[in-house]
Amino acid sequence: MSKVNNDLELYSSSVELVIHSLKLQNKALLESCVKNLALLIGSEHTSNIVTAAILELCKISLPAFRWTLDNFSDFKIVPSLFESKKISEEETSIISNQDDVEQFVLNVEFVSHCLKAQDQRLLETSEKILNHLLGIDYTSNVFVAALFELAIADNVNFDWDIEILSALEPYRKIFKIVSMSAAEKLIRKGFIPGQDFSADGTGKILLSQKTKTALIESISEIEDHILLDKILKVPEAIN
Numbered sequence: 001m002s003k004v005n006n007d008l009e010l011y012s013s014s015v016e017l018v019i020h021s022l023k024l025q026n027k028a029l030l031e032s033c034v035k036n037l038a039l040l041i042g043s044e045h046t047s048n049i050v051t052a053a054i055l056e057l058c059k060i061s062l063p064a065f066r067w068t069l070d071n072f073s074d075f076k077i078v079p080s081l082f083e084s085k086k087i088s089e090e091e092t093s094i095i096s097n098q099d100d101v102e103q104f105v106l107n108v109e110f111v112s113h114c115l116k117a118q119d120q121r122l123l124e125t126s127e128k129i130l131n132h133l134l135g136i137d138y139t140s141n142v143f144v145a146a147l148f149e150l151a152i153a154d155n156v157n158f159d160w161d162i163e164i165l166s167a168l169e170p171y172r173k174i175f176k177i178v179s180m181s182a183a184e185k186l187i188r189k190g191f192i193p194g195q196d197f198s199a200d201g202t203g204k205i206l207l208s209q210k211t212k213t214a215l216i217e218s219i220s221e222i223e224d225h226i227l228l229d230k231i232l233k234v235p236e237a238i239n
Helices: 002-023 027-041 043-060 064-073 097-116 120-134 136-153 169-188 207-218 222-231
Strands: 198-199 203-206
Touching: 002 027, 002 064, 002 169, 027 097, 027 120, 043 064, 043 136, 064 097, 064 198, 097 120, 097 136, 120 136, 136 169, 169 198, 169 203, 169 207, 169 222, 203 207, 207 222
Parallel strands: none
Antiparallel strands: 198 203
């Protein structure tokens, strides 16, 4: 019975994921979403899920439904996609390293599209499905890789809210690690907790511009700079 419940939950979550992708009317996001589902659960199941999502969309969002009908022929979700080989549970566990890399890249690409969409429900549903199919550790690696890739590739335009991302377990973990690491580095440099810097309860560290500059200058990795830029905050009163 538990397997049946898990299968139903996966089906429901997958339909919800496609619906969210359709409602955002984003071709790149939808294509990436469907490619990932086809790779992970097979083309036949994915075709059924997309069909169910479109039918449900008709009931809840006519504008998005009309947009889907107008643009459907442009998507890579036509029958040719569903002719691809279905990957069974047994095959997934023994796929080659090359296939592993391809799957990881597709997963990262999809999560990057979700991050660009700035839709928390979409991100949460994606995390839930990947956790179910690939495990928590793998999913965490995908989400972290997507965040770094997008932030580095488009740091100027990619503006995200740490409170929203902190609702997702992979990011909650990494923000906590980065915050703790930053606090340890500050203490080693002689800065005093509660006097030179403090935590605000949301994962951010409050500190003066001088203290922030001293910390940033001691770190060379661009990925850490990007995360710290979101976590370290200089209140105007102590600027």
